[in-house]
Amino acid sequence: MGGTLIIDRAQFIRTAKASSGGKNVIAVVKNNAYNYGLKFSVSAFLEAGIHSFATTSMDEALTIREMAPDAMIFLMNPTYDLEMVRRNDFHITLPSLEYYYKYRDDLTGISIHLEYAGLFNRSGFEDASDMVEVINDAYALPPHARADIAGIWTHFGYADELDMQEYEVERKMWLDLLSTVMNTGHTFKYIHAQNSASYARDGLFEHHTHLRLGIALYGSRPYATLPASDYEQSMTLKAPIVQLRHLRASQKCGYGGSYEPHEDASIAVVDIGYGDGILRKRAEFDCMINGRRYPIKALMMSHMIVEVDECVDMEDEVILYGNDLRIDEFTALGVGANSEQLGALNYNSLKKVIINDTGVYQ
Template sequence: MGGILTIDRKQFIETAKKSAGGRNVIAVVKNNAYNYGLEFAVKAFGEAGIHSFATTSLDEAKRIRMYAPDALIFIMNPVRNFEAVYEYDLHVTLPSPEYYYEHQEALSGVNVHLEFAGLFNRSGFEDASAMIEVLEHQKSLDAGKRMNIKGIWTHFGYADELDMDEYGIERGMWQELLNMLNEAGHTFEIIHAQNSASFARDGLLDGHTHLRLGISLYGSRPYSILPEADYMQSLELKAEIVQIRNIKADQRCGYGGSYEPGHDSRIAVVDIGYGDGVLRKRAAFDCLINSRRYPIKSLMMSHMIVEIDDDVSIGDEVILYNDEMRIDEFTAKGVGANSEQLGALNYQSLKKVILNDSGIHQ
């Protein structure tokens, strides 16, 4: 079967509420809502009071419109299918002057957010003067031909790196850009820049209307010195033991004899592997069986081998992630970013269970 991914809906909503702290939030729900499930997440965020969403995918944006008819939906990637933008009433990024001049006619009436490249530099205008040129060009057009310039945004690529100075630099560049636009008479209804780490570090920055949060809404700490209680995880990943075997000191097991205990040992063969989304680096650490930690010794596509003792039996649950084995614990141990561990989970092969408000499996 390949593991069971369980999400506690009530906890998910509480975590999102706490993380948003009553502020306006655009929830980042790209990549199937960090693999919590797009429909589940959009509806649950709605109950947490979050009604704005950002994704990189037009297909996801269309689905969000089905789940949240009145939501603000922002596409962070440049979009070229403008029919869909009108039909689904989407907000889109304006990523460069070149894009603007190429699509100027199609953009008329579209809700756009100007994007600043900053140090992250994946996309966006390079400076205030390039933005002002476009803004002035808009003013020169008949009202019916103009875009709806709703917002302005950037992404801080260094906010998660506590040991680097660049975050302060990119934040300064962004604030200077906003000041220059302001002085030139350009103000915006929606201003958003901060991801989870930036918000945890600085609170909502002056003049900003929205946060644009991902990982903290999903219950992982953007960096490990933050209190766990402020970021409660609502997810558990577990799998069944399908066999228990005794391995002699001179035996090996797994592909290419990958597990070579060198002593008599007892192992559990567990029904989950990298094909289900367990990262190889995650398998360098422990799992939890009956509330005790046991070492994972080998990872295959559909199985993993755990060294156990006599206290473990067939039918015991093997837990890879839960409240005690938090995703962010393994981020801090170098397994990969929180979103990398979540994003790897195979939504097709894992069985998904949502615990609803009364604790009943759906």
């Protein structure tokens, strides 16, 4: 039967509302909405009052457009299929001056957001002067022949790193650049820079029209000192026990005899493994059965060995993630970023169950 991913839809919506604090949000739904499921997440976000979405994938953007004809859909990667963009009224990033001049004619009427590289430096303009050049160039063209300079944005590379000073530096660089570009007199409909961590640290910056949130909307704290009650996790990952066995002291089990109890032990063989997306580092920590924590002793492709006691029965469920075993708890323990743990989950092998408002399983 394998592992099951359960999402409580009503809680997902409550969390999306609570974590964005009533501000305008562009929901980051890339990578299958952090693996909560693109269609599920977009429909729940719409219900939570969020009507702007960002992704890196054209396929995901097309799926969102089918679901939300009026939504603002922002493609964060440089995009070259501009006919598709125009047909679907997508907004796209403008990653450089070179891109602008190369595609200027094709960009006519398309909504572009000027991207600042900043310290993150994955993509984008390096300084304000090139952005100002784009604005001046566009205004020199007749209105029907120019791109719609709808937005300006950046992404911080250090907002999640509380122990590093660089966030203050990149924040200042961005705010200085923004004020220079705004001095042109051009009005942007979208000014967005802040991810979950930056918003938690600073609130919404002045002049910014939107937050651009991912992980907080999905119920994980961007860093561990924030109160968990503000970021309720709507997802539970569980798996059944396929066998209860006893091992004698020093009787090894697992590949290469990876688990060897020092004394006689009871073990549960659990129907989930790294093939389902359980990170090896995650398996260094406990799972939960009947509200009690038990250590995972070995991880295989489709199975896990858990050391249990006489309280555990075959019918019991083994919880890998849940409200008492939060993704962000394991992030703080060094298992990997929140999005890394979520992104690893295997949608092909895990069964997915959505609990809807009436408690009925879909």
